[in-house]
Amino acid sequence: MAASASSTSLKPSTPSTTISGLRRRPLSTTFGVTTLSFRRHRDQPCRFIVLSMDAKPTILVAEKLGEAGVKLLKEFANVDCSYNLSPEELCTKISLCDALIVRSGTKVSREVFESSAGRLKVVGRAGVGIDNVDLAAATEHGCLVVNAPTANTVAAAEHGIALLTAMARNIAQADASVKAGKWLRSKYVGVSLVGKTLAVLGFGKVGSEVARRAKGLADFISLHMPLTASTSKVLNDETFAKMKKGVRIVNVARGGVIDEEALVKALDAGIVAQAALDVFTVEPPAKDSKLVQHENVTATPHLGASTMEAQEGVAIEIAEAVVGALKGELAATAVNAPMVPAQVLTELKPFVALSEKLGRLAVQLVAGGTGVKTRGLRITEERVFLDGSPESPLELIQVQIANVESKFASAISDSGEIKVEGRVKDGIPHLTRVGSFEVDVSLEGSLILCRQVDQPGMIGKVGSILAEDNVNVSFMSVGRIAPRKQAVMAIGVDEEPSKQSLKKIGEIPAVEEFVYLKL
């Protein structure tokens, strides 16, 4: 038994959390697809899809896809290319399909997944942005979503540069005026790019390619981040007001990252000198859209990925991803599922639950205000090869939080960190160590940790208080340093004890500290 728990309290500086798992042996990662029946785990994204080999799957291609990709699909499945479907038509057709391929123009809503009634196994997005796919609904319905994240990167970047230069020299407007028989040379004086500053918002694949091509540009902002809750309307009245007057904006990302009404106001006020937009909040935008009709706006109809090369590339990329997923292979471009084969995922699932419970427990033990304010997460993995090791690939998981104070001093290990440890027993996550105390309690329901002087009757006293409060005990375990010395009692409870009951537990003379934890 380890030495007694130290109850040192440290001045928190930068808490850091370590999760480490002791792996007994590498997880078996080679499996053959041996069963020929279709299997779906409703409670998790469909990761392992096997079709009976005699039934060809049906793939609905709902938006124009490069021929090379369609050809690949037809070698494996029945392919239905039906473009410009209404939402109602899509919901009707989808019930007969095993996979759906879209671009940015189709909203794959919750209704689509509900209409599929469990048959739809893969949605392929032939491009990058997946904001038109309801990922939560897809996951709830066990449907894998894959995209084609690389094939249109250069095309989008080149389009961004094209828009930027066309905007700077008023190419579109000048072209239209010449075609209209005008010769307005002074009206379309542009700006130079040399020596200017370019801000790239969203420095990912497209953004970095734009930056590579735009060396020496300046006073421009080019948007290349995905549309998410955190990027929605990231350019708005407030941010425009902070910008250098006369800034020029390029948007090849998503219309939704700009508050379009605020942009019109900024253009009218001259805060934004020009905008070059390939994407809009509503596509196509209204014909009388003030933004589109603005004389200082250059607009294109979502052409960022529209080159012959990019469309052939995304078509092949998404066709390979969808066919691979339907065959039950790993989907390297999955966006709503971990990159782990289903069988490994099944084996790891109880450990994922254990990690979550241990993390939840450890964070609740942190004392001082609102608990952990900043996190530095360090994941360590140990490979220990022991002959004759049990079948369990992962021996235990430990969560340590350093540089914090603990509400339960006994959880502080000899090294001064909050330390909790757990194992999976018969598929159930168990807490097996708190600080220096070994316990064994199932991490189902909630938990009371008590540190007391080890003596007869403690279990009975605490058990009676809980019984009077109609709180059912699911597990009880006592870890102790030595008989009649310090002990930690871990009690799993199905219901939340009342504050009075917890107060009574704390008032038991032998109890030196206790804490109630919701898991």
Ligand SMILES: NC(=O)C1=CN([C@@H]2O[C@H](COP(=O)(O)OP(=O)(O)OC[C@H]3O[C@@H](n4cnc5c(N)ncnc54)[C@H](O)[C@@H]3O)[C@@H](O)[C@H]2O)C=CC1
């Ligand atoms: N107009 C078109 O035809 C095309 C549009 N796109 C759009 O461009 C987006 C980016 O594409 P990729 O570069 O391939 O994706 P990516 O995932 O490689 O890059 C996105 C970048 O945005 C960053 N980001 C995310 N949230 C942010 C925030 N709040 N503030 C600043 N940066 C943030 C990410 O860290 C990442 O570096 C896509 O999500 C898509 O919406 C992409 C290709 C073609």
Ligand SMILES: O=C(O)C(=O)COP(=O)(O)O
């Ligand atoms: O890849 C993306 O995110 C795009 O916006 C490309 O859209 P598209 O496939 O051309 O409708």
